[in-house]
Amino acid sequence: MQPVVQLENVTKTYSNGEVEVHAVRGITLQVMPGEFVAIMGSSGSGKSTLMNVLGCLDRPTSGRYLLDGVDTSGLERNERADLRNRKLGFVFQGFNLLSRTTALENVELPMLYSAERISSAERRRRAVQALDIVGLSDRAEHLPNQLSGGQQQRVAIARALVNRPQVLLADEPTGNLDSRTSVEIMGVFQKLNEEGITIMMVTHELDIARFCRRNLIVRDGRIVRDEAVPDRLVAAVEMQRLREAETAAKLIGST
Amino acid sequence: MRLTATVVIALRALRRNKLRSVLTALGIIIGVAAVIAMVSIGNGAKSLVEGQIASLGRNVISVFPGSATTGGMRGGWGTSSTLTIEDAQAIEREIAGAVAVSGEVRDRQQVLANGLNWNTSILGESPGYLSIRDWELSSGAMFTAADERSTAKVAVIGQTVVTNLFPDVDPIGQTLRIRNLPFKVVGVLKPKGFNFFGSDQDDVVIVPLTSAMRRVSRRQNLSGILIQAQTPESISRIQQDITDLLQQRRGGREPDFTVRNQMELAEAATATSRTMTALLGAIAGISLVVGGIGIMNIMLVSVTERTREIGIRLAIGAHDRDVRMQFLIEAMILSILGGVLGVALGIASSEIVSSQLGWPVLVSTSAVVIAVVVSAVIGIVFGFYPAHKAARLDPIDALRFE
Ligand SMILES: Nc1ncnc2c1ncn2[C@@H]1O[C@H](COP(=O)(O)OP(=O)(O)OP(=O)(O)O)[C@@H](O)[C@H]1O
Ligand SMILES: [Mg+2]
Secondary structure, rough: OOOEEEEEEEEEEEEOEEEEEEEEEEEEEOOOOOEEEEEOOOOOOOHHHHHHHHHHOOOOOOEEEEEOOEOOOOHHHHHHHHHHHEEEEOOOOOOOOOOOOOOOHHHHHHHHOOOOOOHHHHHHHHHHHHHHHOOOOHHHOHHHHOOOOHHHHHHHHHHOOOOOOOOOEEEEEOOOOOOHHHHHHHHHHHHHHOOOOEEEEEEEHHHHHHOOOOEEEEEOOEEEEEOOOOOOOOOHHHHHHOOOOOHHHHHHOOO | OOOOHHHHHHHHHHOOOOHHHHHHHHHHHHOOOOOOHHHHHHHHHHHHHHHHHHHOOOOOOEEEOOOOOOOOOOHHHOOOOOEEHHHHHHHHHHOOOEEEEEEEEEEEEEEEOEEEEEEEEEEEOOOOOOHHOOOOOEOOOOOHHHHHOOOEEEEEEHHHHHHOOOOOOOOOOOOEEEOOOEEEEEEEEOOOOEOOOEOOOOOEEEEEHHHHHHHOOOEEEEEEEEEOOOOOOHHHHHHHHHHHHHHOOOOOOOOEEEEEEHHHHHHHHHHHHHHHHHHHHHHHHHHEEEEEEEHHHHHHHHHOOOHHHHHHHHHHHOOOHHHHHHHHHHHHHHEEEEEEEEHHHHHHHHHHHHHHHHOOOOHHHHHHHHHHHHHHHHHHHHHHHHHHHHHOOOHHHHHHHO
16 A cells, blocks of 8 residues: 655755754655554644645655655645645644634635535535534534634534545644543544544644554654554543543532 | 635625725725716716707808907907998808808897887898708798898797787787887797707897898898808818908908807817816826725735635635635725726716706716726726735745734
């Protein structure tokens, strides 16, 4: 089987005038279809930079990046936009939903920019389906400011999913959420992963990384550890545990 | 990305900022309204003047006493009195293509009949006068050349005179007295109403020119000569022939007459309105440009404000063309909206002006179409830079923008 993501000695150097920042210093990595990878590392280690390269939002300074076997380094702006639209789904820490635009319309957005022509009825149908996957079909007509953080992030995930990407990329998707909501989101990711979508996400939290199948540790722009998760957490089980703990806390509090 | 989706996106964005959208379009609204009102009122005024000039008659050439080159034109006309009945007769005899010629004396007199009296204008004319002015009789007949030769005491009267002197009798065959001389009414004119200068064209008594000169005003000189050309094409030639003839009749003396045709009168009347139109047009053009700059300004603000939105769109696969179109269409919708509202406002205000001044208003379809097209073009021109700026944004920078 061919890796869906393949990095060969990728570097990224920012140069602000005289100062050069080597954010990524040579990363070689292969991710097979169906993997669920967490990328961890201290602040400033280059995780977001790596994610932006993986997401075709940014070009590497050197090295090769093959997405689904296609070398992306030679592609121009609009070709990379097409890749982002068709093959990649991106979830941001800050949700990045369009304000004053309903959840449904936010999810429809990637289809507006698809090369294939999708009728508005079909757009709507697919958007509702995507919202259904993340458990939000009853909030379709809500505006982002009428949704909780967890719900907003689920809308963002639905938007990332709606064009059926091969890889779902998420940069600290739970960074703005409390632990319970984070587990909820990880539940959504696990479900998607079980359906075959490759997921790569950045997280600071060890607990969250344990929901994934493979963990990478980045330090100073290099991968310093790459290991499978031995005792993987299952979101459904964790949710149940959280609920029990809450009930227990309430009982204690009320007596 | 499909155009309809882009239009929907642009409309949504504008709807979110209704007040701002309207204020942005205001420059265009005012500019277009000014253009439409100006063109409509101008056209109305022009048609009014043209109608009045046409009511002077068909293919008419007028000769006035007094020279246009010596002294002021207006001061010259009619003040020095040097046109004679022989001049008129010479024109009638010698100018080819002049189908009717009428020397003219004008006077105001008290007219009595039936124990009633009425102050009216007395015109001394030749029998061809009605044909020249394109006037028609409602009853009776015009006096004849024989009447003119014999200085007959006959008259053709207008409707106002009928109303005032012959309220209950058929005026034909009745007698009216001018300067105590009895004139027999032989014809009554069809009513024509007021002319461009507001005088009542039906308040008139027409008598043979010779009778007017010898019996009524006792003058040797004419107030003018009216000539009708056979065809519009022959007007300028006949005008020249008349000038030559009268010049020749005066030997080497300074010309003491002026020959004008209807077209020249019409031109003089429309020249002022044309100057006004040009001036207003310039103002309208400037306000459209100012309106366009207003749109550009707001679009630039909007692009900055919505940098994050642009970043999101680019991140999920928008091409730079999609973003450019989105903002361009927004600018175009703004300016077309301004154009359409401006047309409405322009028509409304010209209607108000017309009802106040009693002028007709002619809203020209071409002006409306041009106004809307021009405002769309303004949207494209002034929206292009902001749209281009938006399309050039880097997705990562745009997403990081605070
Ligand atoms: N646009 C930029 N220009 C210059 N330097 C940059 C730019 N973006 C990131 N960097 C630098 O690159 C390095 C890596 O940044 P990056 O955002 O990838 O870190 P990170 O691992 O995502 O950190 P965090 O966990 O805080 O999000 C940092 O030193 C940062 O200052
Ligand atoms: Mg980061």
